[in-house]
Amino acid sequence: MDRLVAGLLFFLGIGVAWKSTELPIGILPKEGPGGGFLPFWLSVGISVVSAGVLIQSYIGGSSGEDAEGAAAGNRFISWEGFVDILRVGIPALVMILLTSTISIYFASAVFVFYCLYFVGRHGLSMSLSVAAGVPVGIFFIFEKFLIIPLPKGIADPVFYLEWSALF
Amino acid sequence: MEILGNLFYGLSIALSPENLLMALIGVVLGVAIGAMPGLGSVNGVAILLPITYAVPPTSAIIFLAAIYYGAMYGGAISSITLNIPGASTAVATTFDGYPLAQKGRAADALVTAGVASFIGGTISIVLFTFFAPPLAEFALRFGPPEEFAVVFLAYGTFAGLGGENPLKTLIATMMGLLMSTVGTDIVSGSPRLIFFNIPGFYHGINFLVLAIGLYGVGEIFYILEGGLQARERYQTKVGIREIVSTVIDLWKYKVTLLRGSFLGFFVGMLPAAGATPASFMSYSIAKRFSKESNQFGKGTIEGVAAPECANNAASTGAMLPMLTLGIPGSPTTAVMLGALYVWGLIPGPRLFIENPEFVWGLTGSLYIANTMAVLVALFAIPIFIWMLRMPMTILAPIILVVCAVGGFSPTQDMFDVYLMFIFGVIGYFFRKLDYPLAPMVLALVLGNLTERTFRQSMIISHGSIGIFFDFSGHPIAATLMWLSVALFAAPLISLILRRKRAHF
Numbered sequence: 001m002d003r004l005v006a007g008l009l010f011f012l013g014i015g016v017a018w019k020s021t022e023l024p025i026g027i028l029p030k031e032g033p034g035g036g037f038l039p040f041w042l043s044v045g046i047s048v049v050s051a052g053v054l055i056q057s058y059i060g061g062s063s064g065e066d067a068e069g070a071a072a073g074n075r076f077i078s079w080e081g082f083v084d085i086l087r088v089g090i091p092a093l094v095m096i097l098l099t100s101t102i103s104i105y106f107a108s109a110v111f112v113f114y115c116l117y118f119v120g121r122h123g124l125s126m127s128l129s130v131a132a133g134v135p136v137g138i139f140f141i142f143e144k145f146l147i148i149p150l151p152k153g154i155a156d157p158v159f160y161l162e163w164s165a166l167f
Numbered sequence: 168m169e170i171l172g173n174l175f176y177g178l179s180i181a182l183s184p185e186n187l188l189m190a191l192i193g194v195v196l197g198v199a200i201g202a203m204p205g206l207g208s209v210n211g212v213a214i215l216l217p218i219t220y221a222v223p224p225t226s227a228i229i230f231l232a233a234i235y236y237g238a239m240y241g242g243a244i245s246s247i248t249l250n251i252p253g254a255s256t257a258v259a260t261t262f263d264g265y266p267l268a269q270k271g272r273a274a275d276a277l278v279t280a281g282v283a284s285f286i287g288g289t290i291s292i293v294l295f296t297f298f299a300p301p302l303a304e305f306a307l308r309f310g311p312p313e314e315f316a317v318v319f320l321a322y323g324t325f326a327g328l329g330g331e332n333p334l335k336t337l338i339a340t341m342m343g344l345l346m347s348t349v350g351t352d353i354v355s356g357s358p359r360l361i362f363f364n365i366p367g368f369y370h371g372i373n374f375l376v377l378a379i380g381l382y383g384v385g386e387i388f389y390i391l392e393g394g395l396q397a398r399e400r401y402q403t404k405v406g407i408r409e410i411v412s413t414v415i416d417l418w419k420y421k422v423t424l425l426r427g428s429f430l431g432f433f434v435g436m437l438p439a440a441g442a443t444p445a446s447f448m449s450y451s452i453a454k455r456f457s458k459e460s461n462q463f464g465k466g467t468i469e470g471v472a473a474p475e476c477a478n479n480a481a482s483t484g485a486m487l488p489m490l491t492l493g494i495p496g497s498p499t500t501a502v503m504l505g506a507l508y509v510w511g512l513i514p515g516p517r518l519f520i521e522n523p524e525f526v527w528g529l530t531g532s533l534y535i536a537n538t539m540a541v542l543v544a545l546f547a548i549p550i551f552i553w554m555l556r557m558p559m560t561i562l563a564p565i566i567l568v569v570c571a572v573g574g575f576s577p578t579q580d581m582f583d584v585y586l587m588f589i590f591g592v593i594g595y596f597f598r599k600l601d602y603p604l605a606p607m608v609l610a611l612v613l614g615n616l617t618e619r620t621f622r623q624s625m626i627i628s629h630g631s632i633g634i635f636f637d638f639s640g641h642p643i644a645a646t647l648m649w650l651s652v653a654l655f656a657a658p659l660i661s662l663i664l665r666r667k668r669a670h671f
Contacts, residue, residue, distance in 0.1 A: 002600050009338060016345065019360055023352060035352035035359055038618055042345045049338050056334065077599070081392035085595075088391055092384075092567045096588055099571070100581050108568040120560030134565060138572055141218065150572060151581060 006053040013047030087119050104150045105135035174296055177527025180225065181535050189222065189230040190532055194539045195547075197237020202551045203562070204245050207254025208238035208442075208482070209499040209605075210386055213378040214569055216506055217576040224510040225528045231503055232486065232529060233536040236288065239442060239479045240544035243280035244551050247273055247471070256442040256478045259450040263463060263470025270466050278413040279468045280475045281545045283424060287476030288537040290428040291435070291483035296530055300519065302491040307516040308643065311627065312634050314493075315620035316647035318613050319635075321494040322606070323651030324438040333659065335602045343607035346372045347614020367582030374505040374611045375577050380587040381604045382502075383570040385594020387563050392595075410545060413468070420469045423453045424476050431477030435484025441497020442478035442485070449477030483533065490514050490526060493616070498605035505612040509577075 020043060023035035095111035113131035116122045142150055180186060200211035211234045219227035242257030247264035260280060267276040309317070322340055349360040350371025361368045417424070427449040434445040453473035454463040463470045485496025486503070493514035495501035507514055512522060519526050574587035597604060610617075628634035638645045 005596060005600055016360070019362065020348075023355070023357060023359055035355050035357055038621075039345055039348045039360055042341050042348070046338055046341050046345070049334050049341070052334050053332075053338070056332075077392065085388050085391045088563055088567070089388060092564075092571075093588060095568075096571055096581075096584050099584070104572065104575075108571070112564045112568065115564035116561060120558065122560070130561065130565075134568055138568065142572060142576065149579065150575065 003054055003057050006050045006057065009050035010047050010054070013043045013045070013050065016043035017047070088115055091115060091119075099151050105139065108138065109135045170297060170300060173300075173523065173527045174530065176523070177529070177531030178534070179531070180524055180528035181229065181531035185222070186226050186229050186528065186532060187535070189226045190233045190536045191539055193230040193233025194237040194536055194543050197234035197239075198241035198244075198540065198544050198547070199237075199551065200234070201238030201241025201253045201257070202244040203241075204249065204251040204253060204390070206386065207242065207256060207499075208235045209502060210382045211235075211238055212499050212502050213375070213382045214566070214573055216375055216378070216502065217573040219506065220576065224507075224512060224522075225525045227506070227510065228503070228525065228529050229532040229536070231506065232533060233539070235482050235499055235503075236479065236533070236536045236540050237543070239288075239475075239482055240281060240284050240540045241551065242478070243284070243471070243475055244277065244544075244548065247276045247280065256446055257474075258443070259446040259474035259478075260471055262450065262474075263465075263467055266464070266466030267468070267471065272466065274409045275413050275416075275468060276466075276471050277548055278410050278545065279417060279471045281541050282410075282414055282417055283427075283472040283475040284479040284544070285537060285541040286424050287428040287431055287479035288483065288540070289534075290425070290476075291432040291480035292530070292533045292537060294429075294432050295483050295487055295533070299487060299491060299526070299530070302487065303516040303519045306492050309515075310641075311620045311623040312641045312644040313647070315617065315624055316635060316641075316644040316651070317492055317494055318617050318620065320647050320651045320654070321438045321609065321613065323654035332601055335600070336606055339597070339602050339604065340606040340610045343377075343610025344614045344617065346377065346607075347611050348618065353615060353619055365582065367580055367586070370578055370580070372586070372611065373577045373583060374502075374608065375509070376574050376583045376587045377590055377611055378502050378505065378608050379570050379573050380590025381594035381597075381608065383573070384567065384588060384591025385598060385604075387566055387570075388591060388595040389598050390559060391563060416468060417472060420472055423457070423469055423473050426456075427453065427473045427476040428480040431480030432484040434477070435481030435496050436487050438488055438494045438496055441499065442481040445481035445484075446474035446478040449473045479537075486529075490518060490529075491516070494613075495609060498608065501605060501609040501612055505608075508612065 017040050020036040020039035023039075024037075091111055091114050095107045098110075099107045109131045112134045113127050116127035116130055117124065120127075138150070181190070196215065197208065197211055200206050201208060212231050215234060216231070219230055222230070238254060239256060242253035243260045243264065245251050245253040246257040246260040247268050250261055250265040250268075252258040252261055264276045264280065267273065349362075349368055351357070351369070352359045358369060430449050430452065431442070431445040434448060435441055450463075450470065450473050453469060454460050457463065457469055459467055459469065481497070482499070485500045487496060489495045489500040489504050489507075491514065493504065495504045504514065512518055512525065570587065570591075571584050574584045575581065577583065594604060596602075597607075624634055625631075634641065634644075635648045636645050
């Protein structure tokens with residue numbers, strides 16, 4: 001896994017270096033370094049150093065991770081751990097993707113309810129009350145107190161009425 | 168003395184109702200967050216930063232500093248009662264804290280942690296009050312080469328001190344710097360690194376999106392992996408009697424407390440090294456010099472007092488270079504530094520001159536927050552222990568929602584929320600693979616400053632790098648640069664030395 005990530009970083013570095021050549025990467029006569037200078041050399045640096053990390057992983061370098069990893073059977077992550085993350089992570093991703101359409105309030109309510117009731121196996125009343133409480137809490141903190149509008153998607157007209165009613 | 172006058176001015180600001188309220192809320196939230204296993208001051212500050220948009224910067228920094236302080240107190244609670252450190256800053260507290268709990272002396276341990284934290288905090292705040300103005304004045308002599316050298320030193324200390332693998336630290340730093348270049352080129356004004364022409368990249372990568380992604384979302388993933396079961400915990404009550412008797416006991420260890428506080432303050436002042444290394448160092452030194460050193464690890468009050476006073480002292484120390492030089496003394500202050508830039512405040516001597524109410528209001532508030540924190544931490548312990556009962560299955564989704572909203576707030580662009588989620592995934596992988604996160608955030612925060620000062624210096628020197636190493640023209644810059652080079656080389660040198668020794 002360490003090697004996979006290092007390899008990914010290596011190619012990422014090359015890709016970004018390519019992209020940074022859109023702006024001049026040399027040192028211009030009167031202005032000093034061009035716009036692309038820093039990103040280019042930084043991404044080249046990333047590629048070089050990740051190649052170094054790759055090499056390190058083969059010769060058993062200073063990170064010391066290989067020794068423990070070999071002893072523990074070299075598992076990056078256990079199956080249970082991975083599943084645990086996905087059980088909350090995937091719903092979180094779904095919530096974020098749905099936010100722009102159905103508004104953060106509905107999305108978060110559904111997400112919180114799902115996590116509490118299905119993943120956490122909490123009681124129905126507990127799940128419903130927390131799931132209702134979170135959007136309400138967010139509304140008051142962010143929209144009323146901080147006056148930062150949150151994404152409302154198609155639910156917008158509903159909130160406009162409520163909004164004007166509160167003022 | 169002028170400093171005392173400023174201090175009273177600051178106290179008057181800190182004692183205003185809004186600022187008192189911000190301090191109180193911050194302390195309570197900080198203790199709560201610090202107590203929660205897995206979440207520490209840096210996560211709390213990152214996740215709660217968006218809330219500070221509604222209030223003036225002075226109140227906002229008071230709030231964040233109160234969270235920082237609270238977390239130092241709170242971290243001890245789960246360390247002692249659960250043997251799970253509330254934050255990396257509280258790991259050293261588990262060494263003697265949990266054995267004490269197992270012996271039935273959890274109350275003693277908790278009170279010791281609270282009182283030691285208070286002492287560490289107080290001593291360090293006094294040091295802070297007197298060190299801050301002279302340091303800021305020193306920074307007045309800085310031009311672009313010196314500014315660049317200071318920033319470079321910050322990177323050097325992160326490379327030299329943080330993480331076991333210097334190559335990975337280097338990668339994290341470079342990634343942060345690279346991310347800071349996305350958006351608009353500061354000198355020419357042309358768009359830069361707009362990947363796949365996604366409009367969201369035009370406003371650059373917001374440091375808060377990175378911070379919340381890495382430290383909020385990423386941390387939750389990491390915690391989730393650890394499983395969602397409950398752990399055995401020790402119930403305890405803390406009353407006035409316990410507090411008084413423990414305070415009397417602590418007088419025996421006054422040397423340890425003094426030493427830990429001074430040590431903590433100075434370690435905290437060093438860029439990059441924050442409360443975590445400070446607490447470990449204080450513990451080891453206390454163990455070495457203690458008359459009861461064989462008791463360490465089996466449950467001795469001194470073993471709890473040493474790390475706890477040091478971590479509070481270090482958090483104060485970390486704020487010193489952040490305010491005066493613009494280099495953060497710890498990962499948490501790296502995030503706070505980002506906040507300063509968001510509020511339009513440039514750290515350094517100008518801050519002391521143009522915004523004295525900010526600097527001295529903060530200083531005054533530190534005394535107040537410290538006092539509030541010890542009271543909250545001691546008397547609200549039963550509440551926090553109850554709170555620790557709340558399983559991750561309830562907390563995790565709530566925190567993720569808060570993160571999502573927090574990621575949306577700075578720019579009102581859903582794209583940033585997607586980015587935040589991606590950073591969460593990256594943060595998780597980096598945590599697992601020992602890539603340090605703090606240098607990345609630091610590099611993003613300091614990236615624009617780094618580039619600007621570098622290019623300005625190059626313009627001054629007509630393209631010659633030598634300006635940074637020129638002792639006659641820029642002695643401060645040259646000294647700092649060589650120091651940074653030494654720090655960068657340190658891991659390499661120690662690696663070579665280790666190899667040589669192994670061959671014998």
